[in-house]
Amino acid sequence: MLKEEGMKMKYGVSYYPEHKDQAEIGHDIALMKELGVNLARMGEFAWCKFEPREGEYDFAWLDPVIEQLGENGIQTIVCTPTACPPAWLVEKHPEILYVDNRGVARPFGGRRHYCYNNPVYREYSRRIAEAVAAHYGDNPYVYAFQIDNELAQEGTGRCRCPVCREKFQRWLEAKYGTITELNRRMGTIFWGQVYDHFGQIHPPVNTIEPNTAQAIPAYFENPSLRLDFERFCSESNIEYQNIQRDAIKAYTDKPTTTNATGLATNSIDYYRAFQNLDVYAFDYYPNLREGMISSFPYAHARGVCNKDFWLLEFVSGGGHGLWGSGRLQPYPGALRQAAVHAFAAGADLVAHFQFRTFPFGAEQLNYAIVDIDGIPRRRFYEMQAAAKDLRQLGLTLKNSYFENEVAVLFDYDSLWALKIKPIAKDFDYAHFCGEFYHQLTRLGVGVDVISFDHDLDKYKVVIVPAPMIMSEAFKRRLKQYVYNGGVLLSTFLAGVKNLDNLGITESLPCGLTDLFGIRVGEVEPVVESTAAAVTLDTGTGCARGMNRYWAETLEPNGAELIGTYTGNFREGIGVISKNSYGKGTAYYLGTGLEPDLLKTLLKRVVEEGGVAGLPFAVPEGVEVLVRKYNHQNLYCIFNFCKEPAAVELERAYHDVLRGAAVDGLAELPPKGYLFLLEEGWD
Ligand code: GLA
Ligand code: ZN
Numbered sequence: 001m002l003k004e005e006g007m008k009m010k011y012g013v014s015y016y017p018e019h020k021d022q023a024e025i026g027h028d029i030a031l032m033k034e035l036g037v038n039l040a041r042m043g044e045f046a047w048c049k050f051e052p053r054e055g056e057y058d059f060a061w062l063d064p065v066i067e068q069l070g071e072n073g074i075q076t077i078v079c080t081p082t083a084c085p086p087a088w089l090v091e092k093h094p095e096i097l098y099v100d101n102r103g104v105a106r107p108f109g110g111r112r113h114y115c116y117n118n119p120v121y122r123e124y125s126r127r128i129a130e131a132v133a134a135h136y137g138d139n140p141y142v143y144a145f146q147i148d149n150e151l152a153q154e155g156t157g158r159c160r161c162p163v164c165r166e167k168f169q170r171w172l173e174a175k176y177g178t179i180t181e182l183n184r185r186m187g188t189i190f191w192g193q194v195y196d197h198f199g200q201i202h203p204p205v206n207t208i209e210p211n212t213a214q215a216i217p218a219y220f221e222n223p224s225l226r227l228d229f230e231r232f233c234s235e236s237n238i239e240y241q242n243i244q245r246d247a248i249k250a251y252t253d254k255p256t257t258t259n260a261t262g263l264a265t266n267s268i269d270y271y272r273a274f275q276n277l278d279v280y281a282f283d284y285y286p287n288l289r290e291g292m293i294s295s296f297p298y299a300h301a302r303g304v305c306n307k308d309f310w311l312l313e314f315v316s317g318g319g320h321g322l323w324g325s326g327r328l329q330p331y332p333g334a335l336r337q338a339a340v341h342a343f344a345a346g347a348d349l350v351a352h353f354q355f356r357t358f359p360f361g362a363e364q365l366n367y368a369i370v371d372i373d374g375i376p377r378r379r380f381y382e383m384q385a386a387a388k389d390l391r392q393l394g395l396t397l398k399n400s401y402f403e404n405e406v407a408v409l410f411d412y413d414s415l416w417a418l419k420i421k422p423i424a425k426d427f428d429y430a431h432f433c434g435e436f437y438h439q440l441t442r443l444g445v446g447v448d449v450i451s452f453d454h455d456l457d458k459y460k461v462v463i464v465p466a467p468m469i470m471s472e473a474f475k476r477r478l479k480q481y482v483y484n485g486g487v488l489l490s491t492f493l494a495g496v497k498n499l500d501n502l503g504i505t506e507s508l509p510c511g512l513t514d515l516f517g518i519r520v521g522e523v524e525p526v527v528e529s530t531a532a533a534v535t536l537d538t539g540t541g542c543a544r545g546m547n548r549y550w551a552e553t554l555e556p557n558g559a560e561l562i563g564t565y566t567g568n569f570r571e572g573i574g575v576i577s578k579n580s581y582g583k584g585t586a587y588y589l590g591t592g593l594e595p596d597l598l599k600t601l602l603k604r605v606v607e608e609g610g611v612a613g614l615p616f617a618v619p620e621g622v623e624v625l626v627r628k629y630n631h632q633n634l635y636c637i638f639n640f641c642k643e644p645a646a647v648e649l650e651r652a653y654h655d656v657l658r659g660a661a662v663d664g665l666a667e668l669p670p671k672g673y674l675f676l677l678e679e680g681w682d
Helices: 022-035 063-071 087-092 119-136 162-176 179-186 223-249 270-276 296-305 334-344 378-398 412-420 429-442 472-483 595-608
Strands: 010-014 039-042 075-079 142-146 280-284 309-314 347-352 406-409 447-450 461-464 487-491 518-525 533-537 542-556 560-566 574-581 584-589 591-593 622-629 632-639 645-648 653-655 660-662 665-668 673-677
Touching: 010 022, 010 309, 010 378, 022 063, 022 378, 039 063, 039 347, 063 075, 119 142, 119 223, 162 179, 162 223, 179 223, 223 270, 223 412, 270 280, 270 296, 280 296, 296 309, 296 429, 296 447, 309 334, 334 347, 334 378, 334 622, 334 632, 334 673, 378 673, 406 429, 412 429, 429 447, 429 595, 461 472, 461 595, 472 487, 472 574, 472 584, 487 595, 518 574, 533 574, 533 595, 542 560, 542 595, 584 595, 591 595, 632 665, 665 673
Parallel strands: 010 039, 010 347, 039 075, 075 142, 280 309, 309 347, 406 447, 406 461, 461 487, 487 584
Antiparallel strands: 518 542, 533 542, 533 560, 542 574, 542 591, 560 574, 574 584, 622 632, 632 673, 645 665, 653 660, 653 673
């Protein structure tokens, strides 16, 4: 059933009224109204205002702002302020402070200085979340609730305080039962690390989270214990988040979520984290000065909850910055385009960070939509233009959805295992998954990004980049998928380890040699001086390119070799294979490939799967997102180039933004976009 007018997408800004007096707030709200937005996100750092003294709640500073915004058609997302425990709380309970991998407690004076496992802090957090929800739960101007802010951000997701240490020991005990079992499954006999009892176990110091230093500049700790610590911390953060979720939901049915940080940067397993939240939400700060905006994080976002997602913080521009340097301003047109692109890629709500430049604090003078003097300039007008286009596109986007035939699989255990024991200096698991996404996009093929647990049957082609850790059940599902007629492409490292992060004493790819019809022989990293040429049989000819990251040699055992090393001592040895298995086909790629060759290989793979491409050709630098509207295709076309681009259409389309037919050559200005609907529009 088609959705109706009134179900508008939400577009707006983060806003900090706690910094301002009434006159400034009045000025800002008038500007927001002029912007044409319908959303403000507030409160995430304002615990000291919500509860200035223990147990004394105060909402009088925020109520009139919510009201005034609401009267101007702007709804609010109210955040719980737990990212910033106030001074009185830290003074009374210094034991709640976060302890980093060097054993140093993070003192009051920044943000996120708390331990998510600490029972005292959990209770204070529950209470403030409850107070906020009780006060705003049925306020018609409140649209939704955000829990905390960027859990685990800035190196705060791997606490090592005494509470965490003891809880980790209990977690291990519950998992392994006996210390003998833990010793066996973790291989602690290596370097004589056998434990006598759980009380001897320390959380590993070598963290894999961003923004933290290696405490010992090497990889000396047990990899199984390290992976369990990642899982334990991820679970603990999720537990902490869900305490607040339950406190809020006791008072309201309004959507409740939290803001994740991009793909996986803080090493919380977002597939699990969002199971109990209403919508996947994340923060994204793409470069708007150069290049294309990657839609890979959007595809990942759609896959977390199998639906639309929210962008609770989205880039607003340049100027000064928080991360040790300033940020470049957007290229003209890029901010407007970025907002519309996010909605086309599946966002249902976007809030730019943030409305107006701060004079004080750690983020003083930083980027915002409006400069410090409160005078609207080009970023403001671009946002205004985006808001106008979004009003026009709203129903078309609301009533359309993605129906992609190809999936790239993304997994947290493999991500963590590859950070714990990296295979090559320049290899990054998430980035590598993105390479497949991007080359498929260049072929005009729409891609979903999904977890290993997701149903595979609806996809014609499934791609599993570097799946270093695979459960036996997942291996069986992959075999079943191919047996039933699916086309699978896996890469190097498939099934190398089990769920305990232990190597398996079998031929690689472990448990999958029958599926791929190969065995892996030698393996090694690829460094600049050892990069080798790979020759690929494209089906109709030959293509050649250089390899990267990691190299495996393939010993065929039933499979056809369609790619070989060329021109070095491995001349003629297999590196890409193709195997028939049941009704389907399984490809194995034993190395990383430079972009053009990867694209050529993927063309062969998607053709094998009978995947539909675009009906028209698009130049480099232009991305097409294909959505379904009433069983018709809706082509959302974005020109990321600084020059105009043209697309030669093969038939007439309806141009949704202009409300007119378009035929022949469709032109896109620099940073322009076009929404073309096949037919069925009246
Ligand atoms: C993060 C935070 C915001 C702000 C921005 C600045 O995403 O959530 O509060 O600090 O970074 O880029
Ligand atoms: Zn702790």
